[in-house]
Amino acid sequence: MAERMNNTIETASKQGNIVYAYDDPDKLNKVIYEEAKRRGLFNGSQEEFWDMQNALYREGNRVYDESMGDIQESGLTKREIYSFVQTIGIDLPSILKLLGKEEINRLRRLEKARFVFLGCAGDVSAAEFNKISKKLNSNSEEILTNLQHEELKTIDKSRGQLLVRGDVFNLPYKEDTADLICTDHLLVRLLKMGKVGDKDRPEIVKVSTTDENIQRVLGESYKILKPGGSLIMVEQLFGEAKEQYLKRKQAPTFEIMEINRGSLRKKMEDQVRKLAGAVGFSQVIFSDYYSYCFRADSASAKIEEDGTPDYGEVLVQRDDKIYLVARLVK
Ligand SMILES: C[S@@+](CC[C@H](N)C(=O)[O-])C[C@H]1O[C@@H](n2cnc3c(N)ncnc32)[C@H](O)[C@@H]1O
Numbered sequence: 001m002a003e004r005m006n007n008t009i010e011t012a013s014k015q016g017n018i019v020y021a022y023d024d025p026d027k028l029n030k031v032i033y034e035e036a037k038r039r040g041l042f043n044g045s046q047e048e049f050w051d052m053q054n055a056l057y058r059e060g061n062r063v064y065d066e067s068m069g070d071i072q073e074s075g076l077t078k079r080e081i082y083s084f085v086q087t088i089g090i091d092l093p094s095i096l097k098l099l100g101k102e103e104i105n106r107l108r109r110l111e112k113a114r115f116v117f118l119g120c121a122g123d124v125s126a127a128e129f130n131k132i133s134k135k136l137n138s139n140s141e142e143i144l145t146n147l148q149h150e151e152l153k154t155i156d157k158s159r160g161q162l163l164v165r166g167d168v169f170n171l172p173y174k175e176d177t178a179d180l181i182c183t184d185h186l187l188v189r190l191l192k193m194g195k196v197g198d199k200d201r202p203e204i205v206k207v208s209t210t211d212e213n214i215q216r217v218l219g220e221s222y223k224i225l226k227p228g229g230s231l232i233m234v235e236q237l238f239g240e241a242k243e244q245y246l247k248r249k250q251a252p253t254f255e256i257m258e259i260n261r262g263s264l265r266k267k268m269e270d271q272v273r274k275l276a277g278a279v280g281f282s283q284v285i286f287s288d289y290y291s292y293c294f295r296a297d298s299a300s301a302k303i304e305e306d307g308t309p310d311y312g313e314v315l316v317q318r319d320d321k322i323y324l325v326a327r328l329v330k
Pocket of ligand 1: 125145183184
């Protein structure tokens with residue numbers, strides 16, 4: 001497997017992108033497999049491909065743990081796992097597309113840009129954020145914030161990103177200092193400092209995405225953003241939409257089939273629009289969700305002279321309505 005991985009890494013950077021928009025995950029998976037094969041990234045069967053993907057996701061997820069010791073289960077090193085995930089692609093939104101030409105131009109002209117990633121858990125995301133940030137502004141300063149120190153420890157320091165143990169409920173940054181803030185699946189595992197059992201070791205507890213909690217996170221982001229700056233949010237099922245989804249999942253099968261995913265997204269959008277307005281954001285822009293494979297944003301996408309993001313001929317897109325993708329402008 002490791003040998004196959006090396007071939008993958010070697011050839012990956014030479015590849016372009018591909019566009020597909022399918023609501024059917026099985027069909028999409030097949031398309032990705034066929035494309036990986038066509039590009040010579042993988043030569044095995046479809047089953048082998050997905051076995052490998054699953055193994056990688058399983059192992060890759062352990063990046064969140066400190067216990068990386070037994071990561072060799074699939075015969076891959078940590079670096080190989082990262083490389084594969086970044087090559088074939090993970091569920092990455094398109095930040096460039098969401099920012100758009102005008103905002104890209106504004107950011108690229110800044111003498112010193114400060115980009116903040118809230119809830120950056122591991123090295124894959126940190127590396128992607130670094131590449132995207134540098135595309136936007138080669139002079140960018142990137143700040144990765146996480147409440148959990150153990151997760152920050154998994155991030156490679158050699159990229160020069162600032163790693164800050166900070167709480168999104170009480171961000172340790174000055175007002176009006178960030179040019180761009182990003183979240184990626186922050187709300188699905190929103191944590192808070194819990195009750196102080198022992199004064200020196202307050203517990204970290206998982207909290208739900210109530211209006212109050214979301215408003216606080218939006219308010220803190222608003223506070224540290226410079227006027228005109230954006231908060232980019234990519235979030236999967238939260239708040240009432242999540243409750244509705246879970247309730248329906250417990251319903252008889254025929255009802256599950258009828259889950260109207262569009263209405264779930266609308267619920268999340270309504271919630272965010274209301275709360276963003278309450279904390280002062282002047283503009284809220286929503287987008288469909290696309291997951292970009294073959295490293296669209298970080299590797300293949302180019303920014304044209306005039307600021308237009310160019311994804312080449314093709315990208316893999318999956319519009320999944322259990323995601324909310326938003327740009328909130330201060
Ligand atoms: C589901 S993970 C998101 C994955 C992440 N975007 C990545 O880089 O791979 C949610 C992350 O948000 C962090 N987080 C949750 N609540 C937080 C808070 N109050 N302050 C700072 N970080 C928080 C968690 O520690 C976790 O790393």
